[in-house]
Amino acid sequence: MKKYETLVVQIREQIEHKIWGIGDKLPSLRKQAELSGMSLMTVLNAYQTLESQGWITSHARSGYFVAPQVHYTEPKVSGQEVQSTETVDINDFIFDILQASKTPNIVGFGSVYPDPKLYPRTQINKSLMSAASHMPISSLLDNLPPGNENLRHIIAQRYAAMGMNIPEQEIVITAGALEALNLSLQAVTEPGDWVVIESPTFYGALQSLQRHNLRALSVRTHPQTGIDLEALAKVLQSHKVKACWLMTNHQNPLGSTMPLEKKQRLIELLTEHNVYLIEDDVYNELYFSGRKPMPAKAFDPRGMTLHCSSFSKSLVAGYRIGWVAAGNKALDIQKIQLMSTLSTSAPIQLALANYLTSRHYESHLKRLRRKLEQRKFAMWQAVRDEFPASVEVNYSEGGYFLWVELPANLDATKLYHVALKQNISIAPGAMFSVNNQFAHCFRLNASLECTEPVKRAIKQLAQMINTMLIAE
Ligand SMILES: Cc1ncc(COP(=O)(O)O)c(C=O)c1O
Structure with missing residues (x-):
């Protein structure tokens, strides 16, 4: 056994024997090196291994702490495997709740957006001013669907950095992820179709189903690993499902992320049944481990996964800029968008493109x-x-x-x-x-x-x- 592995085993045992409890701070690298007689490099190696295994977590400038997931009991998966709903009727209830939560100075545990103080406001404002002052007269026409070319190029490059080849022509800029999701749903369904959603799911999905007169199949979803694929397989056998609307990473409201193999299996299942996936991935930048979680779209060569995301959670909510990488539906989506919102605001698209090229997004x-x-x-x-x-x-x-x-x-x-x-x-x-x-x-x-x-x-x-x- 290598030196750092000995330390990994030691610390793991200490955590199991509750010498270190959840949230406890471990000795600093230097202190641990002194205690164990090992080099700083060996201790760092051991801590990083423990972190990648989920035993500990590091906090900037504060050190290493015992991670919560080590000790918590396996979360319950509540509810029935699948529930079907012929008519979705929830919008009024959601509207009332969202309205009531707008009270000034409220402690907003109910909000869906991150604390706005976390957005780089000054930098974004600078980009907006710069974009507005250099905006060419032709900008409205240049930014019609599928949207600003530069912005789509940057988004395609961000996919490429993850190892995904998404051509710019597949990307349509939208008013936030919500428009991307609504357009996607409209592009792949007819009123009365069955759509699979997670249970529980983001209320926006329920509102969208209501708006498009679609029928819902709510499939049980695990709080850590996402939708129950066995239940999904059964429902794909028993119903003629047109599309699945799923949040594969950091699901709202549970927070679950589907492991990679599960995403692959999901695409296999959908391929077997020729079903579209609308992948709602607005939280994919907000990972805590070292790597961005891959979308399920990465495993779908069919062009039948419409990957929707936005900058609302990671950069700025109020600009309402999102996109869909729409696979074989890119043209249909542009046509529907042309009939509804026409296009996303030109100065805002330009400001975002400016921010992403000249500021420090990473x-x-x-x-x-x-x-x-x-x-x-x-x-x-x-x-x-x-x-x-x-x-x-x-x-x-x-x-x-x-x-x-x-x-x-x-x-x-x-x-x-x-x-x-x-x-x-x-x-x-x-x-x-x-x-x-x-x-x-x-x-x-x-x-x-x-x-x-x-x-x-x-x-x-x-x-x-x-x-x-x-x-x-
Ligand atoms: C899961 C999920 N999808 C989509 C959206 C909508 O995102 P956007 O604000 O970019 O339209 C939200 C945010 O409210 C969300 O939580």
Whole structure:
């Protein structure tokens, strides 16, 4: 056994024997080198191995900590394998909840966007000013569907950096990922078709199904590894499914990421049944491990995966710039876009292209990921410390959501209303499903810094849950 492997085994055993608990800081590299008599390089090698195996996690300038996933029990997969819904009717409920959560100075645990303070506002503003002052007169025409050529080129290069060959002609610029997803759904379905979604799923998917009069097949989804492929295989046998709308990386609301082999198997299954995949991948830049998770599209040579993403979560929400790498539907999507929004705003496309070519997107992303990881971890710890033991909290590596499961008899929508009166928002589980399966769950936005007011709000939520538990 090599020296660093001996240290890996030692530390793993110490963690198993609870000498180091979840969240505990390990000795610094230097201190560990002193203690073990090993070189700094050997200790670094051991720590990096432990990190890649998921035992520990590193936080910028603070050191190495025991990672949460080591000890948490395998999360429950709740709910039935598959549920079918003929008519999706959820938009009014979601509208009311989103409206109510807009109260000024609210502690926004219910928000779907990262803390806006994490966006590089000054740099983006500089790009907007520069783009506006140099905008050619022809820019409206130049930016009609499929969108700004330079921007599409940069997006194609970003795919290439992941090892994916996506020609620019396949990429259509849209108003955020939401337009990309809606156009994709419209391009591959007719009203009345069956569409597979995850259970729970992003409420935008439910709204989109409602808008296009589609029927939903909600397939059970694991909080760590994503959609249940056995259940999916069964439903593909029993129903004539037109498309699957899935979030393969850092799923909203669960946070799950499908392992690579599972993505490959997913594409095999869809190929067998000739089904389109609408891949909603808006969180793929927000990974905590060393590598960006591959989209399932990377394994689909058919051109039947429409990969949708945006800059809303990673750079700036308000600009509303997204795209779809639309495979064999790229032309159809442009035609539908021409009939609806015509095109995405020209100055904003130019500003984004300016930012991506002349600023430091990669350094921003690195900082953002690190901050999100620190904040999510801190929020997870605070929630675990404060919430009653009967409440389960799903931590996932990446993104900024924590999925909270209350005891089954408690109603998270009720908690939402009580919390709102105290100026705290949460996203109740009822938003993420067309049946009542997740009424006892809620999603927390963990991109907020754990400041005193945020900690206080967590304590208040814990008190509300305790009161509900006593009343039941
Ligand atoms: C899973 C998922 N898809 C799509 C969107 C929409 O993204 P955008 O703001 O870029 O339209 C969101 C954000 O709200 C999301 O959470």
